[in-house]
Amino acid sequence: MLKPGATIGILGGGQLGRMLAIAAQQLGLKVHIYSPDKDSCAFDVVHAFTCAAYEDEAALGRFAGSVDVITYEFENVPAKTAAFLAKRKQVMPNPRVLEITQDRLIEKNFISELKIGTAPYASVHSASQLAAGIEKVGLPAVLKTKQLGYDGKGQAKIAKGVDANAAWRSLKNEPCILEGFVNFEREVSVIAARSADGKVECFEVTENEHRDHILHLSKVPAKVSPALAAEARKIATKIAKAFDYVGVLAVEMFVVRAGKKQTVLVNEIAPRVHNSGHWTIDGATVSQFEQHIRAVAGWPLAKPVRLGRVEMTNLIGTEANEAQHWLTVPGASLHLYGKKDPRPGRKMGHVTRVFGK
Numbered sequence: 001m002l003k004p005g006a007t008i009g010i011l012g013g014g015q016l017g018r019m020l021a022i023a024a025q026q027l028g029l030k031v032h033i034y035s036p037d038k039d040s041c042a043f044d045v046v047h048a049f050t051c052a053a054y055e056d057e058a059a060l061g062r063f064a065g066s067v068d069v070i071t072y073e074f075e076n077v078p079a080k081t082a083a084f085l086a087k088r089k090q091v092m093p094n095p096r097v098l099e100i101t102q103d104r105l106i107e108k109n110f111i112s113e114l115k116i117g118t119a120p121y122a123s124v125h126s127a128s129q130l131a132a133g134i135e136k137v138g139l140p141a142v143l144k145t146k147q148l149g150y151d152g153k154g155q156a157k158i159a160k161g162v163d164a165n166a167a168w169r170s171l172k173n174e175p176c177i178l179e180g181f182v183n184f185e186r187e188v189s190v191i192a193a194r195s196a197d198g199k200v201e202c203f204e205v206t207e208n209e210h211r212d213h214i215l216h217l218s219k220v221p222a223k224v225s226p227a228l229a230a231e232a233r234k235i236a237t238k239i240a241k242a243f244d245y246v247g248v249l250a251v252e253m254f255v256v257r258a259g260k261k262q263t264v265l266v267n268e269i270a271p272r273v274h275n276s277g278h279w280t281i282d283g284a285t286v287s288q289f290e291q292h293i294r295a296v297a298g299w300p301l302a303k304p305v306r307l308g309r310v311e312m313t314n315l316i317g318t319e320a321n322e323a324q325h326w327l328t329v330p331g332a333s334l335h336l337y338g339k340k341d342p343r344p345g346r347k348m349g350h351v352t353r354v355f356g357k
């Protein structure tokens with residue numbers, strides 16, 4: 001159990017690291033960010049940072065020596081980096097989680113082994129596997145590179161009657177997973193926290209709308225039945241336990257209708273705090289960021305209480321130019337991440353609106 005004044009090392013320096021650092025500071029803990037990107041917006045709010053490559057073992061060694069525990073805000077930390085650090089300091093969540101979630105196929109196999117539903121899927125490493133995969137999952141389908149995709153990058157939809165090989169070529173013939181296209185009613189996520197002593201606290205199920213494959217709006221509570229909400233939280237809890245997880249994770253799900261009943265299929269797992277949990281900063285008594293810090297510090301988790309009906313809107317690219325507008329909207333809280341260049345598709349900030357119960 002860390003004492004106030006101890007230092008948490010965080011790999012990754014984006015807005016998630018920035019908001020984790022702010023939460024840590026509220027609890028009297030210090031943060032040291034490690035990121036290879038000199039423009040990391042988390043550097044601006046921390047007590048120490050290291051700007052070095054994930055392969056720089058001298059810098060990693062110094063980093064490990066200067067912190068009390070290590071966590072990450074980004075799931076593509078190279079396995080070798082995580083292993084190097086884990087020999088020197090405790091890394092939470094444990095690096096096995098990274099191995100599973102960095103590869104969409106290994107992740108889907110892991111979920112299926114837990115008897116949790118997913119879209120039908122197949123591995124695609126060759127043109128003949130692509131044809132066999134289409135036989136298995138049907139069309140339309142979505143082809144996704146196994147590794148390094150985010151915000152819809154590394155994905156191609158395959159409609160009926162189009163050239164499937166062209167879709168695969170558009171992904172540079174990289175190893176892929178082919179998924180049957182799910183006709184979902186809505187998309188939801190569960191943000192779950194698990195403490196070092198194995199207790200789990202889930203936030204309420206969040207409903208998510210994407211635009212151009214990027215999260216646009218999150219709403220809580222999600223429009224789902226109490227039974228479905230309970231099922232979704234049970235699934236997230238099962239995944240957190242199976243990983244022997246310490247920290248916050250997000251499980252993205254599709255809500256589908258099977259006759260009269262709604263049910264969920266798991267889309268993907270993010271082994272970190274998640275954009276669809278940003279509403280918890282202003283919309284609940286404890287945020288996902290604070291829960292993560294509590295967990296990796298070995299502290300007890302809080303029981304989150306939601307403060308009203310909540311909506312979180314991302315400010316993407318030049319949408320941040322209109323941020324001023326939100327300053328005077330009743331019930332709105334503005335968060336800007338301090339990024340200079342509002343490139344298209346870049347997450348620049350978000351706004352949370354809390355409405356009466």
Ligand SMILES: Nc1ncnc2c1ncn2[C@@H]1O[C@H](COP(=O)(O)OP(=O)(O)O)[C@@H](O)[C@H]1O
Pocket residue numbers: 119142149150151152153179180181182183187210213252267268
């Ligand atoms: N099998 C699928 N069926 C229908 N829609 C999908 C499917 N897979 C992904 N999508 C859509 O694309 C979005 C992004 O895909 P996802 O697998 O979550 O990748 P990432 O968020 O890493 O880019 C999802 O939120 C969903 O809207």
Ligand SMILES: [Mg+2]
Pocket residue numbers: 252268
């Ligand atoms: Mg996703």
